[in-house]
Amino acid sequence: MRVLIVTTWLPTPSSPATGVFIERDIDLLARDHEVHVVHLSSAPAPSAERAWGVETIAMSASNPLSVRSAARRLAPMVERFDLLHTMAASALLPFRRLRSATPWVHTEHLSGILAPETLPLPVRLALPATLRLMRRPDVVVAVGDRLADAIRRSRAGAVEIVPNAVEHLAQVPERRSLTAGRVSLVAVGGLVPRKGPDIAVETTAELARRGMDVSLRWIGSGPMRDEVEALALRLRISDRIALVGTLPTERVLEELAAADVFLLPTAGETFGVSIAEALASGRPVVVGANGGQAEFVHEPDGVLVDGRTAAAFAGAVERVIDLNATRTAAEIAAAVRARFTDESRRRGYARVYADAVAHARSRAR
CATH class of the missing domain: 3.40.50.2000 (Glycogen Phosphorylase B;)
Incomplete structure (x- = not known):
């Protein structure tokens, strides 16, 4: 399947820890699909070597003009792919008025949905509108039960769970004794x-x-x-x-x-x-x-x-x-x-994509 992945969170040279979990999701999806990744950002494109490339489209979530400009560039791109996959809440903004038969999956990680008090005030005030945008994709993916439950309170459509990737060494490293204090x-x-x-x-x-x-x-x-x-x-x-x-x-x-x-x-x-x-x-x-x-x-x-x-x-x-x-x-x-295994996550996304395709077909009738 040809998948257009659009995200506002990815590691960059100036912010190497931002969106590492999204990068790992894309790595997983690229095993089974042909992915094209669009990074909505004013930062330079990530420089790390990957099996997939990144196209950067300039956008600031707080600037309506830049969101509108990104939307104009993205709309015709969506039609060239078998599935649209947005990742991170702010990536939904350019698709607010999207009208397309293309199946649409959204993956959400925003911690502020569970703990709004931790968000900056402008983001907290925008949270209800953000949750309304999550009604639009065919399937929304949450990384855990609690986040899924919170999203379901604002959305009638499918919400499924695919956990984040958990990296670890092949062998569990031994622990040392703590008897010395x-x-x-x-x-x-x-x-x-x-x-x-x-x-x-x-x-x-x-x-x-x-x-x-x-x-x-x-x-x-x-x-x-x-x-x-x-x-x-x-x-x-x-x-x-x-x-x-x-x-x-x-x-x-x-x-x-x-x-x-x-x-x-x-x-x-x-x-x-x-x-x-x-x-x-x-x-x-x-x-x-x-x-x-x-x-x-x-x-x-x-x-x-x-x-x-x-x-x-x-x-x-x-x-x-x-x-x-x-x-x-x-x-x-x-x-x-x-x-938390890669294979269970891989099966989870295969199920999500199949559900999104089925839902898109039903709404196109």
């Missing part, structure tokens, strides 16, 4: 308020105050870097904190393998890719309770934390260490590795 924490996520890097630093300070020889390595970048460094200095734990920056997937997996516990005081996730990847690496997790990660984080593999306080997360770290004192990395990794 030294604990290495790792976090993966942007240095942004929703991910809670400040709470992670405060949690590290609280654990050190309780007598634990603890350190934290944060993988990811963002606007809170200076604030987080200043907080660590103020709490006198700068020597325990390392802000590593953005790393490629293979390096992230190495960081997970070198750690003892994954910590992410997130305010909300649609799925929680890094959380799943930590579990698949055989590392117990301590994470915020709000979001799609609650579907696959269960004790003893991980602890969900309701309150976003250092005391709550420090207690959860102590608990997850106790729960896993005698467990192997393979035991911790087993459930997530069995649940």
Whole structure:
């Protein structure tokens, strides 16, 4: 099948972590289909080597004129493909008035649908209109049950679930003994308020105050870097904190393998890719309770934390260490590795595409 994929989220040289999960979805779809990818962005086209190419069309979601210009370019393109697949809510904007018999699938990842309070005010105000746009595709794909339920409240049509890709090493890396009392924490996520890097630093300070020889390595970048460094200095734990920056997937997996516990005081996730990847690496997790990660984080593999306080997360770290004192990395990794596989995702998208084609035929009658 010839598939036109249109997205506003893809990694670029200036933002290498943006939309990595979408890039992985496209890699998966390209195994079975001939894909043409359009990136709606003012940034330069991604430079990474891939099995598929990328065409960039300039568009800013906040500029109606640029959205209209993108719509004019995209409309005739849609007719040349067997299926249109939009990815990320803002990619729907140029198709607001689309009238086409082409089957249409949309994949959504927006965490703010589950936690609107984490969105910037303009995006939060636009959320009802965004959800209305999700009524238009033949099938909408969500990455988890909670996101699917939220979308179904605004849409009568089909909503199906295909989880995000979860990367991991072929073999589960062994865990080291924690009997010596030294604990290495790792976090993966942007240095942004929703991910809670400040709470992670405060949690590290609280654990050190309780007598634990603890350190934290944060993988990811963002606007809170200076604030987080200043907080660590103020709490006198700068020597325990390392802000590593953005790393490629293979390096992230190495960081997970070198750690003892994954910590992410997130305010909300649609799925929680890094959380799943930590579990698949055989590392117990301590994470915020709000979001799609609650579907696959269960004790003893991980602890969900309701309150976003250092005391709550420090207690959860102590608990997850106790729960896993005698467990192997393979035991911790087993459930997530069995649940999230490329083959199950591949079958899921095959089902979604077949459903979209059937629905498009029925509406064309």
